[in-house]
Amino acid sequence: MLLIPCPWCGPRDEAEFHYGGQAHVAYPENPAALSDEEWARYLFFRDNPKGLFAERWSHTAGCRRWFNAVRDTATNEIHAVYRVGEPRPVSA
Amino acid sequence: MSPTTQGRRTPGADLPDHPGRLWRSAEPKRAYDVVIVGGGGHGLATAYYLAKNHGITDIAVLERGWLAGGNMARNTTIIRSNYLWDESAGIYEHALKLWEGLEEDLGYPLLFSQRGVLNLAHSLQDVRDSVRRVNANRLNGVDAEWLTPEQVKEVCPIVDISPDVRYPVLGATYQPRAGIAKHDYVAWGFAKAASDLGVDMIEHCEVTGLDVRDGRVTGVRTTRGPIAAGKVALAAAGHSSVVAGYAGVSLPLQSHPLQALVSELLEPVHPTVVMSNAVHVYVSQAHKGELVMGAGIDAANSYRQRGAFHIIERQMSAALELFPVFARAHVLRTWGGVVDVTPDASPIVGLTHVENLYVNCGWGTGGFKATPGVGWCYAHTVATGEPHPLNAPFSLDRFTTGKLVDEHGAAAVAH
Numbered sequence: 126m127l128l129i130p131c132p133w134c135g136p137r138d139e140a141e142f143h144y145g146g147q148a149h150v151a152y153p154e155n156p157a158a159l160s161d162e163e164w165a166r167y168l169f170f171r172d173n174p175k176g177l178f179a180e181r182w183s184h185t186a187g188c189r190r191w192f193n194a195v196r197d198t199a200t201n202e203i204h205a206v207y208r209v210g211e212p213r214p215v216s217a
Numbered sequence: 218m219s220p221t222t223q224g225r226r227t228p229g230a231d232l233p234d235h236p237g238r239l240w241r242s243a244e245p246k247r248a249y250d251v252v253i254v255g256g257g258g259h260g261l262a263t264a265y266y267l268a269k270n271h272g273i274t275d276i277a278v279l280e281r282g283w284l285a286g287g288n289m290a291r292n293t294t295i296i297r298s299n300y301l302w303d304e305s306a307g308i309y310e311h312a313l314k315l316w317e318g319l320e321e322d323l324g325y326p327l328l329f330s331q332r333g334v335l336n337l338a339h340s341l342q343d344v345r346d347s348v349r350r351v352n353a354n355r356l357n358g359v360d361a362e363w364l365t366p367e368q369v370k371e372v373c374p375i376v377d378i379s380p381d382v383r384y385p386v387l388g389a390t391y392q393p394r395a396g397i398a399k400h401d402y403v404a405w406g407f408a409k410a411a412s413d414l415g416v417d418m419i420e421h422c423e424v425t426g427l428d429v430r431d432g433r434v435t436g437v438r439t440t441r442g443p444i445a446a447g448k449v450a451l452a453a454a455g456h457s458s459v460v461a462g463y464a465g466v467s468l469p470l471q472s473h474p475l476q477a478l479v480s481e482l483l484e485p486v487h488p489t490v491v492m493s494n495a496v497h498v499y500v501s502q503a504h505k506g507e508l509v510m511g512a513g514i515d516a517a518n519s520y521r522q523r524g525a526f527h528i529i530e531r532q533m534s535a536a537l538e539l540f541p542v543f544a545r546a547h548v549l550r551t552w553g554g555v556v557d558v559t560p561d562a563s564p565i566v567g568l569t570h571v572e573n574l575y576v577n578c579g580w581g582t583g584g585f586k587a588t589p590g591v592g593w594c595y596a597h598t599v600a601t602g603e604p605h606p607l608n609a610p611f612s613l614d615r616f617t618t619g620k621l622v623d624e625h626g627a628a629a630v631a632h
Contacts, residue, residue, distance in 0.1 A: 126525045140527040144516035165617040169469040169560045173458035175520045198472070198519050
């Protein structure tokens with residue numbers, strides 16, 4: 126069970142959160158211009174690193190706000206949390 | 218009994234000799250025709266059928282830990298073929314037919330027990346989907362029946378079918394030919410048979426890189442040195458993204474922990490396999506007597522072989538809802554494995570854009586039942602360079618063409 130530091134509420138139990146997958150996946154600027162390969166990549170392909178991963182969480186049983194975290198998928202250690210719209214911290 | 222000079226017995230001196238090894242633990246050679254990455258059930262079955270069906274025996278199976286110590290040691294051993302879509306029924310039913318003759322074929326006991334599987338329906342939509350699946354199964358030659366709650370009770374008397382519970386049992390699909398097998402024995406049987414045909418089993422040998430030259434794979438780099446390879450077949454389950462990434466192949470996979478648990482040993486109380494999608498648990502009783510229960514995956518990606526406790530808690534409440542008699546059973550052991558999940562909950566088997574590099578991955582929460590079937594088809598794919606007709610629908614390019622095999626929810630259990 127993870128202890129997740131919500132940027133607004135502080136450290137809370139993982140059971141209070143909803144997972145949102147990879148962070149910083151932007152909607153294509155010009156969807157009509159995409160090839161089938163590019164659509165496939167946008168729709169179905171996400172990073173799956175064994176190591177640092179920038180991901181989205183929503184504190185559904187708390188403040189109900191989305192935020193981002195950088196977590197190491199090999200150890201589950203959370204290196205940073207930051208608000209939506211902020212860039213991924215350079216150090217994490 | 219061999220007395221020592223002091224006239225006392227040497228501890229262990231009267232024990233029988235160590236039995237013969239089932240397979241040869243080999244030192245890596247410099248080159249092989251085929252290198253299989255991953256010594257789990259799929260890798261071992263693929264090696265066996267490459268040797269048996271295609272006469273290719275210059276094969277190394279590389280395993281970073283010990284043979285069959287990953288998901289092959291961690292699954293809940295359920296075998297069934299009652300999938301909705303034609304493509305899935307094709308490969309899973311092929312597997313089930315192979316299971317039915319596998320003990321004879323491998324010359325090794327697998328404790329394969331066709332005790333049937335019940336997939337419970339708890340809502341009107343569940344009922345409609347289930348009846349549809351029964352009909353689809355029958356059209357594909359897969360044995361399937363729709364059972365009323367009373368018939369469910371006849372097959373498995375300990376299921377609570379009373380109408381006044383939160384998610385009453387409204388019926389179930391039943392596949393009598395489904396069942397369980399002893400997972401370790403399956404791995405050992407394939408390893409022994411493949412080893413007898415000349416395949417090298419190389420344990421504690423982690424792949425750290427793939428050599429690609431002019432768009433073609435030429436070998437693997439490992440913690441035990443480089444190994445040249447004519448062909449490389451990946452069967453690395455939860456670590457497939459990492460290994461394929463060495464050759465620049467990206468896969469639409471997310472790796473998640475999946476947990477299971479067993480109870481203490483109990484008298485035989487559970488004669489079949491029961492799965493429930495709506496309250497999400499699947500239960501059988503192992504030959505030795507433990508109740509074996511599987512949970513759902515943890516939502517977050519992780520390569521740690523352990524999951525969150527609240528998942529276990531939910532799984533236990535689901536089990537108690539269905540089987541009130543389990544209330545006083547004790548959990549003996551819980552564990553987790555890392556499963557690679559695809560967007561359509563169907564596997565990826567076939568070629569990649571790198572010549573002579575093949576992938577078999579994305580089996581998510583349900584790879585064990587496919588072991589002989591995918592071994593058979595993947596071996597064909599690797600040997601001939603063309604997808605076997607049964608795994609052709611599961612090629613990587615389906616995510617570009619859009620021809621997905623969407624088994625999310627359709628396959629009788631949530632993924």
